[in-house]
Amino acid sequence: MSEKMWKTGISTHIGKKAYVRGYPLEDLIGKLSFTEAIYLVLKGELPTENERKMLDVIFVSTIEHSIAPPSVIAARAVISGGNSLHVGVGAGILAFGSAHGGALEDIMKLLQENIEKTPEEIVREYLSSGKRIPGFGHRFFKEFDPRAKNILDYARKLGFYGKYCKLLEGIEKEIERQKGKKLVINVDGAIAAVVSEMGFDWRLGKGFFIIGRVPGLVAHTYEELFERPFSKRLDEEKDVEYIGKEPRKLPEDYKGNW
Ligand SMILES: CC(C)(COP(=O)(O)OP(=O)(O)OC[C@H]1O[C@@H](n2cnc3c(N)ncnc32)[C@H](O)[C@@H]1OP(=O)(O)O)[C@@H](O)C(=O)NCCC(=O)NCCS
Incomplete structure (x- = not known):
């Protein structure tokens, strides 16, 4: 056949x-x-029961995190332009990238492909090439990310704390040692280590964030449907610093291609 x-x-x-x-x-x-x-x-x-509980912990921890992230701004801006719910949700998903949600996949790949290396080697490689280490750092959590802490605590209780979680925590310590500054394990980092322990391939990484965050995006998109159309626009006076050319005249002898 x-x-x-x-x-x-x-x-x-x-x-x-x-x-x-x-x-x-x-x-x-x-x-x-x-x-x-x-x-x-x-x-x-x-x-198993513990696998189900662990995934519930992960999905609840990603479900929503304020109106501020790029995905929510994108979703609400697109609705503000006069689109329907699925277009807004789709725009929100498209905003997931290496700094937001997509870091989950990047750190899963890092952990799975470098499990034989020491935290010291990994951090040195990244910092010396000027690359950011995915799964670490947060715009306002500077001591610890409570979502990441909860996920790792549950991983210990439910039997999913193993070599990937150890490597992740080792990297956090090593960043502080080499950089002289703490960058916390963020929610993407914690999820990445735990789903790696559960045997998921790194190429599925963004999928966990998408599945967890889509309910939040649907709620934001729905809420925005009742806002004034075109209200998600910038106030150029207040929000924008123009750094381009001063107003100028087109040269009188400029002919262009007409
Ligand atoms: C999430 C993130 C954008 C937050 O950034 P922030 O707290 O606003 O940090 P800044 O962008 O102001 O950077 C502050 C300093 O820490 C460094 N830094 C921040 N995160 C870093 C990381 N993951 N690896 C290496 N250095 C990092 C920056 O290079 C900068 O260094 P400098 O002071 O020497 O210039 C940032 O930590 C990051 O890019 N993390 C990796 C991607 C990630 O995991 N995203 C998921 C977030 S939940």
Whole structure:
């Protein structure tokens, strides 16, 4: 039989019945919590009780963090331009990048690919090349990020504190030693270490942040639908410093390509 172009191991229909990772969908309804179903879809198997609890801790810790982050600004600005809910949520997701949410994937990759190295080597490599170490630092948490602390405390209680968490904590100490300044383990760093302990591949990293934060983005986008259209605009007097050319005249002899 020739190979088909599309392949999937996630779900299928047999007759009119849908199967998710081999289980009839109708049997999952009312038996699995949303988090258990997410684990099943991502990992292919049902979670243990502790795996489910750990993922719940992670998703609750990422669900919302004020109106300030770039993703919420993007989502609300797009709604302010007169768009519908899904467009705003999509814009919010597109704002996730290496400084916001995407750091989760970067630090997962760092931990998984450098597990044999010492924190000292890793920090030296990053700092000497002027690169920021993903998963560390926060705009206002300077002693510890309470979300990260909670996640790592639960990882200890639920049996997910292992080599990746140790490496993460080692890097935090080493940054302080080499830089002479503390950069806290942030929420992305803590999640990255724990989901690595749970056996997830780093390429799924942003997925955890997206799954956790989308409910917050939906709430912000919905709220913005009731605001005055075009209200998310800058007040140029108050918010903007113009650093361009002084007003000037187009040279009279300039012909351009007309
Ligand atoms: C999150 C982040 C943008 C917050 O930044 P901030 O607290 O406003 O810090 P600043 O951008 O003002 O930087 C302050 C100093 O710390 C350094 N720094 C901050 N985070 C750093 C990191 N992760 N690795 C190395 N140096 C870092 C900056 O280079 C700067 O150094 P300097 O004082 O020698 O110039 C920043 O820590 C960062 O880029 N972290 C990595 C990405 C990340 O994990 N994002 C997820 C956030 S939840």
